[in-house]
Amino acid sequence: MKRIVSIALLMAGAALLSGCPKKHNVNEPPAAGTQVPGTSSSDSASTSTRALDDAANQANGMANATGVLARRVIYFDFDKSEIKPEFADLVAAHARNLTSHPGMKMKLEGNTDERGTREYNIGLGERRAQAVRRALLLQGVAESQLSTVSFGAERPAVEGDDEAAWAKNRRVELVYGP
Amino acid sequence: MNRHVSKVVMLGILLFCSRVRAELVVEITKGQADAIPIAIVPFSPPDAAPGSFDVAQLVGEDLARSGRFRTTDRKDMIEQPHAGAAISFDDWRRLNNDYIVVGQVQPAGVDRYNITFELYNVLNHQRLLGYQISANKPGLRLASHQVADMVFEKILGIRGAFATRIAYISVLGVLPHKSFRLIVADADGENPHVVMESNEPLMSPAWSPDGQSLAYVSFESRLPSVYVQLLKTGERRRVSAQAGVNQAPAWSPDGKKLALTLSTRDGNLDIYVLDLATQALTRITDDPGIDTEPQWSKDGQNLYFTSDRAGGPQIYRVGTQVGDKPRRLTFQGSYNARPRLSPDESQLAFVTQEDGGYRIATMDLRGRGDTQVLTKGHFDVSPSYAPNGAEIIYASRDKGRGVLALVSADGRVQERLVSSEGELQEPAWAPF
Numbered sequence A: 001m002k003r004i005v006s007i008a009l010l011m012a013g014a015a016l017l018s019g020c021p022k023k024h025n026v027n028e029p030p031a032a033g034t035q036v037p038g039t040s041s042s043d044s045a046s047t048s049t050r051a052l053d054d055a056a057n058q059a060n061g062m063a064n065a066t067g068v069l070a071r072r073v074i075y076f077d078f079d080k081s082e083i084k085p086e087f088a089d090l091v092a093a094h095a096r097n098l099t100s101h102p103g104m105k106m107k108l109e110g111n112t113d114e115r116g117t118r119e120y121n122i123g124l125g126e127r128r129a130q131a132v133r134r135a136l137l138l139q140g141v142a143e144s145q146l147s148t149v150s151f152g153a154e155r156p157a158v159e160g161d162d163e164a165a166w167a168k169n170r171r172v173e174l175v176y177g178p
Numbered sequence B: 001m002n003r004h005v006s007k008v009v010m011l012g013i014l015l016f017c018s019r020v021r022a023e024l025v026v027e028i029t030k031g032q033a034d035a036i037p038i039a040i041v042p043f044s045p046p047d048a049a050p051g052s053f054d055v056a057q058l059v060g061e062d063l064a065r066s067g068r069f070r071t072t073d074r075k076d077m078i079e080q081p082h083a084g085a086a087i088s089f090d091d092w093r094r095l096n097n098d099y100i101v102v103g104q105v106q107p108a109g110v111d112r113y114n115i116t117f118e119l120y121n122v123l124n125h126q127r128l129l130g131y132q133i134s135a136n137k138p139g140l141r142l143a144s145h146q147v148a149d150m151v152f153e154k155i156l157g158i159r160g161a162f163a164t165r166i167a168y169i170s171v172l173g174v175l176p177h178k179s180f181r182l183i184v185a186d187a188d189g190e191n192p193h194v195v196m197e198s199n200e201p202l203m204s205p206a207w208s209p210d211g212q213s214l215a216y217v218s219f220e221s222r223l224p225s226v227y228v229q230l231l232k233t234g235e236r237r238r239v240s241a242q243a244g245v246n247q248a249p250a251w252s253p254d255g256k257k258l259a260l261t262l263s264t265r266d267g268n269l270d271i272y273v274l275d276l277a278t279q280a281l282t283r284i285t286d287d288p289g290i291d292t293e294p295q296w297s298k299d300g301q302n303l304y305f306t307s308d309r310a311g312g313p314q315i316y317r318v319g320t321q322v323g324d325k326p327r328r329l330t331f332q333g334s335y336n337a338r339p340r341l342s343p344d345e346s347q348l349a350f351v352t353q354e355d356g357g358y359r360i361a362t363m364d365l366r367g368r369g370d371t372q373v374l375t376k377g378h379f380d381v382s383p384s385y386a387p388n389g390a391e392i393i394y395a396s397r398d399k400g401r402g403v404l405a406l407v408s409a410d411g412r413v414q415e416r417l418v419s420s421e422g423e424l425q426e427p428a429w430a431p432f
Helices: A002-017 A049-059 A085-099 A118-138 A163-170 B002-016 B055-065 B089-094 B137-156
Strands: A073-075 A105-111 A146-152 A171-177 B024-030 B035-038 B070-073 B099-105 B111-119 B127-135 B165-172 B179-187 B192-198 B203-205 B213-218 B223-232 B236-240 B244-252 B257-263 B269-275 B279-283 B291-294 B302-309 B313-319 B337-339 B347-354 B357-364 B369-375 B383-387 B389-397 B401-408 B413-419 B424-431
Touching: A073 A085, A073 B424, A085 A118, A105 A118, A118 A146, A118 A171, A118 B203, A118 B244, A118 B269, A118 B291, A118 B337, A146 B279, B024 B055, B035 B055, B055 B070, B055 B099, B055 B137, B099 B137, B111 B137, B127 B137, B127 B347, B127 B401, B137 B179, B165 B203, B165 B401, B179 B203, B179 B213, B203 B244, B203 B424, B213 B244, B223 B244, B223 B257, B236 B244, B236 B257, B244 B291, B257 B291, B269 B291, B291 B369, B302 B337, B313 B337, B337 B383, B347 B369, B357 B383, B357 B389, B389 B413, B389 B424
Parallel strands: A105 A146, B035 B070, B035 B099, B383 B424, B401 B424
Antiparallel strands: A073 A171, A105 A171, B024 B413, B099 B111, B111 B127, B165 B179, B165 B424, B179 B192, B203 B213, B213 B223, B223 B236, B244 B257, B257 B269, B269 B279, B291 B302, B302 B313, B337 B347, B347 B357, B357 B369, B383 B389, B389 B401, B401 B413
16 A cells, blocks of 8 residues: 555656646536525536526426426527427416516526537527527516526537437526526 | 545646546548658667657657658668768658658756757758757657757748647536536647536637636536636636626737627627726627627737628627727628638638538638638538648547547648547647
C-alpha cells in the first residue's frame, strides 16, 4: 500500500509541475429532488432536468396528472414556431390549470433539432418557447407564472439524424416548478 | 488510512490535470496534388530524447497534415545524415525531394535538450535554415511544432500554426445522462486537457485575443450564463447572467469587451457589447428577428452577425457605434449563418445550406463577394480559422458521430480529426 501511495504522490507531483490548466467540475452527484431552478447558485448544482422536473412536478401535485395535463410537450414543424392546431387543447388545459392555481409556475423549455448552427438554434428554441408563452398569456395566465429557456439543439429528447428523431426534438417542454 | 490517503492523492491528479485519454487521430481525406516533396531525416541520436521522442516524426506529421507537403517515407531513405555537410544532394534529388531537413537532439544538462536542425534546398544545395531550440522533456513536442512552423514559413512564406492550440466541446454518455467537457488541446489534437466539465450543456468557446482565457456559455444553473475562465489558474468569472438568453460571446480585439446575444423579456434576441471592466452594456442591434453569432472586425469598429430579419438567417455587418444601420452581406441561398473573419479579413467563413446539407463556405470580402462552398458534408458547422488563415477547423459528422475536421481556406485539402470517444463539437482555434 505504501508503494502505491508514493507512486500516486509522484504522479500528483508530476501533474502539478507540468503546469496543466486547471479545470472546473460541476459533476457533483445529484441531490435528488432538492435542487430547484433559479435557486442553485453554486458550482455544485447539477442534476438532470428530468429528475428535477419529476421532483418539481411532484411538489406541485402534478406528477400523477392524468388526461391532457399529463401531456407536456408541444412539437413543431421544421424551422417553425407556430403552435399546430392539434396542440390547442393541450395549451388550453395547462392555461386553465395555471389560471386556477395562481401560485403555480411553469418553465417553458424551447428546443430545436440538430440541423443548423448552434447559436442560431438557441434563437429558434427561444422563439418556440415564446410562442407557447404568448398563447398561455392570451388565455389569462399571469406573466409572473411563466419563464422561458432555450436549449437550442443542445438537449435532444432522442438521438438520431433522421426526420423521425428531428420531429421529436423540435419541441417545447412545459415544466411545472416553483 | 493509507488507502484513504492514496484515494485523496489520486483525486488530486484528476482535478488538477485530467488529461483526456481520447486523443485525436488525423486522417487526410483530400490531399493536394502538387504537394511539395520534402525529406525529414530522423534526428540523431534517436535514443537521446527521453522515451525516444521522435522530433523528425512529429515535424513530418505536421507538414504532411497541412496537405501542402509530401514527406518521404523513411524506408526510402538510403542514408540518414544529421548535418548539412553529410548530405549527398544528388541522391536526395534522385528520390525527387525538393527539400531536406536534418538535425540532432542532444542532452544539455538535467532535463534539457538541444534540438539542432537545418533545412536545405536539394536542387541548389542552399542552406535555408539553421537553428537550435532548447527544450525540457515536456517541451519537446512544442519544440518540434516550432521546427515545423519554421520550415513551413521558410518554404511557403506563410507563418506556421502547428505550435498553436484548439478548444472544443466533447459530449459523452447517452441520453438522458450526458456530460459536457470543454477541452483545450494542441492543434494536432494531442495533449488534450479538460478545463471545464458539466452535466448541462457547454457552448461557444471563444479565445481571448491574448490566448490566456476562454469565454463560453454554460447551462450549469439550468439557465444560460457566460463565463470567462483563465486557463493557467482555472479561475473563472460569470460575466453575464441576464434574465433570458446569454449566448455567443465574442472578444473585442483589445480583449476588454465581449459581444453577446441577450434577450428581452418577450424573447427577442439582439446583440450587445459588454465592457468587462465596468459591466456596462451597450445595445448594438434592435430588431424583432433573431440577431446572434457576433464576430468583431480587427479594428473593433464593426460586428459581423447572423440575423433572420429578412426571413431566413443571413449575414450582416453593423458598426459598433450606436445607431449604425446593419448592412446585409449574403444573398445566395436561404441559410447563411455564423460568420467568422479570416485573420487578414480578406475572407468570411460561414455555414450555408446546400442540397439540404449544412456546409462550410467562404465569401471573398475584397473582390466581388464570390462565395465558394468548401465542404460536402450534411452537418458541417462552427467554422474557425487557424491564426495564419491557411486552414479552417469545423465540426462535422462521420458515421453518425460528431468529429472535428479541417479544410484549407482554398478548399483543396481536407482532413478529419477522429476521437476515440465522445461527440466533438464547436472547435475554436487559439490565436498565435
